[in-house]
Amino acid sequence: MGRWEPNAQGRLAQAALELYGERGFVQTTVAEIAKRAGLTERTFFRHFADKREVLFWGAAALQDLLVRTLDAVPVSAAPIDAVAVAIEAAAAEIQQGREFSGQRQAVIDANPELQERELIKLATLAAALAETLRRRGVTDPTASLTAEAGIAVFKVAFETWIADPTRLDFPQLIRQTLDELKKATAGGSFRP
């Protein structure tokens, strides 16, 4: 998620990602990550709970960005349009670290345990969007459904973006995927 800062946390995350790619996530130890980053294990554990969390350290910042962006959209906007603005902002941020995102996804794809953690991350983001919509006066089930729809669009657009190196504009892909969702849920109009 986002750009690397040349601080201890960033160096540890980069070292971890390199090692996960070279040796596999399961085989890599915290001692090896710390050594590669030129830091101690103690420093590692000051920044991360375990080697799995290195891959999810950007989740809190991503959630903040989604909530802040959503909150800044005028409440007169339709909820789905407000959520679209938020996930486009998240996509723009993620896009600045495309190489990191691709390496991270390769590690996650190779480890079911990490896929589960990724599902939890996405569910947490959906819950945060739904809660923000409710605070803005959107009632359920609309708040929950809009948040789930937004995260579904984010997930599917991310998979498309990361799978195809020629797809450079992730925010634009978010918008296209949302249009596809609108067509898909409307029904009937896209069959051959």
Next chain:
Amino acid sequence: MGRWEPNAQGRLAQAALELYGERGFVQTTVAEIAKRAGLTERTFFRHFADKREVLFWGAAALQDLLVRTLDAVPVSAAPIDAVAVAIEAAAAEIQQGREFSGQRQAVIDANPELQERELIKLATLAAALAETLRRRGVTDPTASLTAEAGIAVFKVAFETWIADPTRLDFPQLIRQTLDELKKATAGGSFRP
């Protein structure tokens, strides 16, 4: 999921659910579950990998029902309408065990570990629906988005149904929630 069969598996599941409600999921042991069911621990492990899986033994049958029902809808139907038929069939099946569903949900709500497992279950069901749509000739991203939308509707409708004992018709609630999703994704039409 569904009706109890008076076999060993059903007796074990019912005993487990009673104990999870009485003592809590974490505190309950497999030995206690087996004893309550009048069976041995060995029999328990013939049917379930662990005490967590007792709560998810219906997932495979639910997936079969979704896939079979979706496959039986004519391919001329719009994907979202075909998926709606499938999740309504799942809702009709689940509705026959409402008390079980309510007890199960209370246990899950009280245990983050179980909520994670439930997320994995829902993601697995979405993947199965998407794969079935692809086999029926629906291309991506429509297949993935339609499956995600269907599972989002299922999840939100289930929460509404289980939270309100006066909401008796779960399949009807699925249809209403899908209509809400259509309104929500269309945007603009449901704001005060």
